[in-house]
Amino acid sequence: MSDKNAFEVVPLRAFRDNYIWTLRNDRYAAVVDPGDAQPVLDYLEHERLELCAILATHHHPDHVGGVADLLAHRQIPVYGPRGEPIPTLTRAVNDGDEVEIPDLGLRFSVLGIPGHTRAHIAYYGANSLFCGDTLFACGCGRLFEGTVQQMAASLAKLAALPDETLVYCGHEYTLANIEFARAVEPGNAELNARAASDADKRRSDHPTLPSTIAREKQTNPFLRCTQPAVIASANKYLGARAGNPEQVFAALRQWKNEF
Numbered sequence: 001m002s003d004k005n006a007f008e009v010v011p012l013r014a015f016r017d018n019y020i021w022t023l024r025n026d027r028y029a030a031v032v033d034p035g036d037a038q039p040v041l042d043y044l045e046h047e048r049l050e051l052c053a054i055l056a057t058h059h060h061p062d063h064v065g066g067v068a069d070l071l072a073h074r075q076i077p078v079y080g081p082r083g084e085p086i087p088t089l090t091r092a093v094n095d096g097d098e099v100e101i102p103d104l105g106l107r108f109s110v111l112g113i114p115g116h117t118r119a120h121i122a123y124y125g126a127n128s129l130f131c132g133d134t135l136f137a138c139g140c141g142r143l144f145e146g147t148v149q150q151m152a153a154s155l156a157k158l159a160a161l162p163d164e165t166l167v168y169c170g171h172e173y174t175l176a177n178i179e180f181a182r183a184v185e186p187g188n189a190e191l192n193a194r195a196a197s198d199a200d201k202r203r204s205d206h207p208t209l210p211s212t213i214a215r216e217k218q219t220n221p222f223l224r225c226t227q228p229a230v231i232a233s234a235n236k237y238l239g240a241r242a243g244n245p246e247q248v249f250a251a252l253r254q255w256k257n258e259f
Helices: 037-047 066-075 150-158 174-183 189-203 211-218 228-238 245-258
Strands: 009-013 018-024 028-032 050-055 078-081 090-092 098-101 106-110 119-126 129-132 167-168
Touching: 009 037, 009 119, 028 037, 037 050, 050 066, 050 098, 066 167, 078 119, 106 150, 129 228, 150 245, 167 211, 174 189, 174 228, 174 245, 189 211, 228 245
Parallel strands: 028 050, 050 078, 078 090, 129 167
Antiparallel strands: 009 018, 018 028, 098 106, 106 119, 119 129
16 A cells, blocks of 8 residues: 555444444544544554544544544544534534545545434545445434435435445444345345345454445335335335325334334
8 A cells, every 4th residue: 555545444343333434544544433532543553553634424422422532642633514513623514515635645525414413424535435324234324313304315315426336334233224124125136135145244243334325226225215115115114105205215214213
């Protein structure tokens, strides 16, 4: 990795199922959603890397709880959503802004994706999407602060990214999400194949991530609200007919909450 523009993404585990995504080259690293500082500090020391930036997607403590401790070791820019209570931010960003990390040769577009929280954002660039708790592998985040309409629109925005985009989300929830997805769409052959391959990864203690936008569109029920089988399952759950894709999404989200 002698080329500054050659970078890799390393998952650092935190808490029970969080990932702190670490973008690195030979000298520098940036981290996405460091809920805990210690895994980051340990990795930086072991790899002899300098932390150069922190990117936050939303304000929940399991995503930003480690920022203050990291800043105590090194003063660096902290990017995050304008309009959410993150006191450690140094550079608040909105939908349409750009974030540049010169030490890694990286530039990201900021995507506003509210729903899980009121001003949740994602970072998209270098064929990679860091989307926090909005889009999960085979699932989506709960609606803590936003509306069904906001979350449906946010997921549609992410689904419109190129198929080959690598999806790095905030948690290892994949197998539980697949279990729900198979209840919604048991005849989906791509989903059934994914269930087997991702279960193999977890048995080997490997992450199921990154996913891709293409894979999510093929297997994630929350991105498939116009598919006949998904609509039929939502209608069965509701005991009524959903009138549009947003109502299908709302039914799926409520069903998943109870699943």
